[in-house]
Amino acid sequence: MMTENIIKTLPINLFFLLTLVPIVPIVSYDYHNHQRIIQVAFLISISLLVITFFFTNKKSIFKSSLNKKNCLFFLIFLFFGYFSSLLSMERSFSSLYTFHISLLIIAMCYISTINDKRSILFIIYALLITHTSLILICLLNIVFALSEKQPLNPYIIYSGFINIRFFNQVQVFILPFLVLLLKFKSIQRIVFIILYLNLLLIFIGQARGALLSFLILSMLALALKTTMKKQILTGLICLLISCISFYILDSLNQSGAEILRTSSSGRIDLWSNTLSNLTLEHLLIGTGPGVFEMSLGNSAPFSHPHNSLIEILNEWGGVALVSCIAVIFTTLKESITYLKKHKNDVLTESIFYSFTIGIxxxxxxxxxxxxxxxxxxxxxWGLLLGRVNLMHQTPIYINRYLKFLLISLFTIACFFYLQKALQIYNNIDPDKGYIYGPRFWSVGQRF
Incomplete structure (x- = not known):
């Protein structure tokens, strides 16, 4: 059992180590592609574990934490994704991206089988430790900026990230776990400092969406009468302290950053233009997953609309959007029901908040x-489903002929995935520069 848990958690912990520890990328020319390559390797390794399971399990029984209704929703979602890909102007790339999402869903189902408390804590600690190493590097950059009397420029402080939002997107998943660790008095001060540094970096990056997400999550947690009420209030106090610290540090260098600026950074125009271009056809199918591109005025093209719901509606279609909303709503509903019955399960509660703040x-x-x-x-998502449906896993029976067919098709699809991803990567010309907000690789070339 112990060996099985190590094998299950190893790809996840290696993924955190190789993507978050601030080392110089050795497999690509920038952090985004470095992280994408590691992600592809992670998904393929999970796929190999799934295939190995089917080969070695004579009974061919796979216990899923998804109920039949959610399985149906995911199948509908993927069906209309592939259907939209086939009708897309960029059929090959869109099919690649849809299969990429399929692998993520398979990984989620596999991870949902990890429901042992000790194994989950090992994953969370690995995530926190690797991310904290990155935070400490950023702290050094803050110290250097202040000593040299330079503005708190996030593009310099967020070491190595070509887009500072990539940094903030990881941070939001970390915050709920730091709030959870505030419960342990022996490490409370250290955790408070790490939480403070994370929030300070969010202010430096002027990530208003991340701040708003943290505030919404805190209000939700308090409304649910959580057992972590004291820790959440402490987190909000930490947020206030980090805000004050930011303005003090910023005033020392007189850079005049406005964290609470009122512009939408083009988001509202982007959403409005995307919605205005929708047709009745979008109620059924989309333009194809992964192919969104839109320019506002003379700006560089955006490769995604910065809103998951609008993106799915535009690229996957209305039916896929309804299926996606349904499966997320079901997950949240099941989680809240579980937490009301298990009020002392702070581990599941923190995973629930991490997933929710990401959404x-x-x-x-x-x-x-x-x-x-x-x-x-x-x-x-996978860890949450594994905990919430710990006692209600659905056995899926597969006979040996279907098993052989599934493994064969899956192997062929994985070969296509790797071949196409490598082909697009080899077509990248870094001398042409980057586009704003890359989608798969760091340059938006797909041909």
Missing amino acids: IYSLFSGVHVMPVSQTLLFIM
């Missing part, structure tokens, strides 16, 4: 499309 932030940012945050969203 909230996806309404303002590209959480659902960037390599690390996208993977984190499905990891937290």
Whole structure:
């Protein structure tokens, strides 16, 4: 049992180590592609574990934490994704991206089988430790900026990130776990400092969506009469202290940053233009997953609309959107019901908040499309389902002929996935620069 848990958690912990520890990317020319390559390797490794399970399990029984209704919703979602891909102007790339999402869902189902408390804590601690190493590097950059009397420029402080929002998208998943660790008095001060640094960096990056997501989540937690009420209030106090600290540090260098600026950074125009271009056809199918591109005026093209609901409606179609909303709503409903019955299960509660804040932030940012945050969203989803449905797993029986067919098709699809991803990567010309908000690789070339 112990060996099985180590094998299950190893790909996840390696993913955190290789994508979050601030080392120089050695497999690509920037952090985004470095993280995407590691994500692809992570998904393939999970796929190999699933295939191995089917080969070695004579009974061919797979216990899923998804009930039949949610399985149906996911199948409908993927069916209309592939259907939209086939009718897309970029059929090959869109099919690649749809299969990429399929692998994430498979990984989520596999991760949902990890419901042992000790194994989950191991995953959470690995995430926190690796991310904290990145936070400490950023702290050094703050110290250097202040000593040199330079403005608190997030593009310098957020070491190595070509888009500072990638950094914030990972942070939001970390915050609920730091709030959870405030319960332990022996490490309370250290955790408070780490939480403070995370929130300070969010202010430095002027990530209003991340701040709003944290506030919404805190209000939700208090409304649910959580057992973590004291820790959440402490987190809000930490938020206030970090806000005051930011303005004090910012005033020392007189950079005049406005964290509470009133502009929408083009988000509202982007959403409005996307919605205005929708047709009746979008109620059934979309333009194809992964192919969104829109420019506002003379700006560089946006490769996603910075809103998960609008994106799914535009690219996957209305039926897929309804299915996606239904499965997320069911997950949240089941989680709240579980937490009301198990009020002392703070581990599941923190996973629930981590998943929820990721969903909230996806309404303002590209959480659902960037390599690390996208993977984190499905990891937290899987861990949450595993805990909530611990005693209600659905056995799925597969005979040996169907098993052979599924493994064959899946192997062929994985080969296509790797071949196409490598082909697009080899076509990238870094000398042409980056587009604003990359979708798969860091440059928006897909041909």
